[in-house]
Amino acid sequence: MHYGIDVGGTKIEIAIYDPNWQCLDRWREPTPADDGEALMALLAGLVREADRRHGGRGSLGLGFPGVLDEQGHLVAANLPGLRPFVLETALAAHLDRDFIIENDSRCFVVSETGPGGAAEGVMHAFGAILGTGAGGGAMVDGRLLKGAGRFAGEWGHLPLPAAAARHYDLPLLPCGCGLEACLEGYIAGPGLVRLHRHFGGRSASAEQWHQAWLAGEGAARRARECHLALLGGALANVVKLLSPQAIIVGGGLSAMDDLVAALPSAIAEHLFPGVEVPDVMRSRLGDASGVRGAAMLGAGMMTTA
Ligand SMILES: [Zn+2]
Structure with a gap:
C-alpha cells in the first residue's frame, strides 16, 4: 500500500492506494495551520489510522504548499505554524517510517504523468496549476525536476512582461512572495477577477467572469484577451526553457474547457518558427492529483533530478 498526504492551508487529505494505484480510502481533517506541533501530531495520527x-x-x-528555505524551513503563507521547524527533521521525529516531502504542484505533475494521468508516460512535461495561485512543476527525462533549491517550476513568480503591462495599462501588484508584479497575481483565479475589474467588469469570482465572457460582455472579453496573452507568454517561456511534450493544466480554472482549448494558439504567439507547441491538456485526476503524486513519490515510483 501507498499513502499520500496533501497538506493544505485549510484541510489535510490522506489517500491510500493499492499497488495498481486504485484508491482504497481517503479522508480529510481540518488543518491546525497556526500550530505546527499539533499539525505534525495530526499527520502521525493519520498514518497510524x-x-x-x-x-x-x-x-x-x-x-x-510553498518552498523550503536554505535551512529547510517551510515558507508557505497559509501554514505559519510550521515556519519555526526544520520541516524534514521535525516530521521525522513524529513519523514512524521513511517518507518523502515535496511541493504540492510538483506532486501534481508526477501524478499526471503517472499511470492513469492525463499525460501518462510522457517523459517531458510541465504541470501548470491555475487555482487560487499559479504553481507548477516539470518532468524532465521522466524525472521530477527539483533543482538545487528544490523550487524549480515556480512559473507563477516570473514577472509580468513589460510589453503586456504597458499595452493593457496594468497596475504593478505586490505578490505574496515579496516581489512585485508576479504573474500569479494576474493569471490565477483571483488575478482573472482583477483583470476583469481593471477593464471595468464587476465579477467577484472567476466563474462570474466566465459567465460574463460567455454572455459577450466587453470588459470580460478584454480580460480574456489580456489573460490569454499573459498565460500564453508565460507558458511559452516554460516551453523555451524546458521543451516539454505536454503541458497539463490543473486547478479551478482548468474546469473552463474553452480556456484550455485556447492555450495552444496563445502559446504559439510567443514562440519562434521551428519550436512546436506542446500538447495542452486538462488534468485527469483533478483535485486528487496532488495527494496521488505525493503517494507516488513516497512509493519511489518517480525519481527526481
Ligand atoms: Zn511572487
Whole structure:
C-alpha cells in the first residue's frame, strides 16, 4: 500500500492506494495551520489510522504548499505554524517510517504523468496549476525536476512582461512572495477577477467572469484577451526553457474547457518558427492529483533530478 498526504492551508487529505494505484480510502481533517506541533501530531495520527484501517504499513509521501528555505524551513503563507521547524527533521521525529516531502504542484505533475494521468508516460512535461495561485512543476527525462533549491517550476513568480503591462495599462501588484508584479497575481483565479475589474467588469469570482465572457460582455472579453496573452507568454517561456511534450493544466480554472482549448494558439504567439507547441491538456485526476503524486513519490515510483 501507498499513502499520500496533501497538506493544505485549510484541510489535510490522506489517500491510500493499492499497488495498481486504485484508491482504497481517503479522508480529510481540518488543518491546525497556526500550530505546527499539533499539525505534525495530526499527520502521525493519520498514518497510524491508515495502518489500522488497512492492516498494513504503507509507504508515505507528503505534499506541502510553498518552498523550503536554505535551512529547510517551510515558507508557505497559509501554514505559519510550521515556519519555526526544520520541516524534514521535525516530521521525522513524529513519523514512524521513511517518507518523502515535496511541493504540492510538483506532486501534481508526477501524478499526471503517472499511470492513469492525463499525460501518462510522457517523459517531458510541465504541470501548470491555475487555482487560487499559479504553481507548477516539470518532468524532465521522466524525472521530477527539483533543482538545487528544490523550487524549480515556480512559473507563477516570473514577472509580468513589460510589453503586456504597458499595452493593457496594468497596475504593478505586490505578490505574496515579496516581489512585485508576479504573474500569479494576474493569471490565477483571483488575478482573472482583477483583470476583469481593471477593464471595468464587476465579477467577484472567476466563474462570474466566465459567465460574463460567455454572455459577450466587453470588459470580460478584454480580460480574456489580456489573460490569454499573459498565460500564453508565460507558458511559452516554460516551453523555451524546458521543451516539454505536454503541458497539463490543473486547478479551478482548468474546469473552463474553452480556456484550455485556447492555450495552444496563445502559446504559439510567443514562440519562434521551428519550436512546436506542446500538447495542452486538462488534468485527469483533478483535485486528487496532488495527494496521488505525493503517494507516488513516497512509493519511489518517480525519481527526481
Ligand atoms: Zn511572487
